[in-house]
Amino acid sequence: MAIRADAASSAVARPHDTDPEMGAAALKTDPAKARQRPLPEPPPLTGGHGPARVIAMCNQKGGVGKTTSTINLGAALVEYGRKVLLIDLDPQGALSVGLGVPAQQLERTVYNALMERNTTLADVRVPTDIPGLDLVPSNIDLSAAEVQLVSEVAREQTLLRALSSVRNDYDYILIDCQPSLGLLTVNALTAAQGVIIPLECEFFSLRGVALLVDTIDKVKERLNQTLEISGILATMYDSRTVHCREVFSRVVEAFGDTVFQTVITRTVRFPETTVAGQPITTWAPTSSGASAYRDLAKEVLVL
Numbered sequence: 001m002a003i004r005a006d007a008a009s010s011a012v013a014r015p016h017d018t019d020p021e022m023g024a025a026a027l028k029t030d031p032a033k034a035r036q037r038p039l040p041e042p043p044p045l046t047g048g049h050g051p052a053r054v055i056a057m058c059n060q061k062g063g064v065g066k067t068t069s070t071i072n073l074g075a076a077l078v079e080y081g082r083k084v085l086l087i088d089l090d091p092q093g094a095l096s097v098g099l100g101v102p103a104q105q106l107e108r109t110v111y112n113a114l115m116e117r118n119t120t121l122a123d124v125r126v127p128t129d130i131p132g133l134d135l136v137p138s139n140i141d142l143s144a145a146e147v148q149l150v151s152e153v154a155r156e157q158t159l160l161r162a163l164s165s166v167r168n169d170y171d172y173i174l175i176d177c178q179p180s181l182g183l184l185t186v187n188a189l190t191a192a193q194g195v196i197i198p199l200e201c202e203f204f205s206l207r208g209v210a211l212l213v214d215t216i217d218k219v220k221e222r223l224n225q226t227l228e229i230s231g232i233l234a235t236m237y238d239s240r241t242v243h244c245r246e247v248f249s250r251v252v253e254a255f256g257d258t259v260f261q262t263v264i265t266r267t268v269r270f271p272e273t274t275v276a277g278q279p280i281t282t283w284a285p286t287s288s289g290a291s292a293y294r295d296l297a298k299e300v301l302v303l
């Protein structure tokens with residue numbers, strides 16, 4: 001789906017010229033619920049695993065649910081029989097920690113696979129506790145890559161080249177981006193076919209989306225013609241607040257069907273899972289959070 005940056009700009013501009021009373025009056029109902037339709041059961045996998053579809057989880061704002069969504073979408077896709085590789089492309093290493101992998105103590109991480117000619121992603125990946133879900137961990141070493149990559153030949157394609165060693169082993173490769181639009185994120189966008197934009201349902205989140213969509217457009221134009229926005233995922237959704245409902249409505253107005261019908265509700269179960277080092281699908285398998293990420297997986301599987 002082609003999205004232009006001006007769609008995002010209009011979503012940002014609208015609330016300024018809105019009558020403050022209008023939101024409360026017009027949005028008595030839950031706009032997310034109103035969009036929900038039954039989701040088809042995912043088709044079974046046919047013909048063996050791979051080659052993987054690569055999806056970047058991207059938003060330059062921090063704390064919007066990128067890492068949480070990477071872990072839990074990955075775990076949900078595995079429940080539907082897919083093999084999934086998660087790549088931590090954030091030097092903070094939260095994806096690794098969230099899966100119980102002590103990345104700070106690891107000798108080799110994604111950094112080595114990106115910077116060393118004879119280290120591959122296959123060399124640095126590790127299995128997680130969930131069969132079918134593997135991880136390429138990251139730690140603070142990766143912060144040097146942003147600077148070191150600058151002097152590389154074809155620096156934006158470094159991750160794309162590295163993916164060749166693992167692409168055929170998986171059905172999906174999800175890349176957890178860091179909160180910036182720097183060279184590592186451009187590498188993720190250059191390597192991906194799809195981008196999922198997790199978006200916190202809060203007014204200030206909208207501002208960054210215009211810039212992100214603009215960056216995605218540029219990467220598509222100059223580096224990666226196959227890149228598409230897979231979808232915008234509303235996270236930390238709270239249907240009880242008018243503000244959240246209004247922001248969600250604006251996003252749907254601007255982006256239409258590109259917004260996933262699945263929304264991720266705000267709940268303390270998610271911070272708990274980080275401490276447990278597990279996806280919510282195994283930590284609290286019957287929770288609404290787990291079922292939301294299963295619904296997201298169903299949407300992703302038919303894209």
Ligand code: ADP
Pocket residue numbers: 061062063064065066067068069094179235236237264265266267268270271272274
């Ligand atoms: P990002 O990767 O974009 O920085 P995270 O996924 O790390 O964001 O989420 C930031 C914080 O918010 C974490 O503490 C996480 O546990 C919490 N969190 C994520 N999703 C939700 C949610 N739906 N409800 C409540 N807290 C959440």
Ligand code: MG
Pocket residue numbers: 066067068090094095176177
């Ligand atoms: Mg993160």
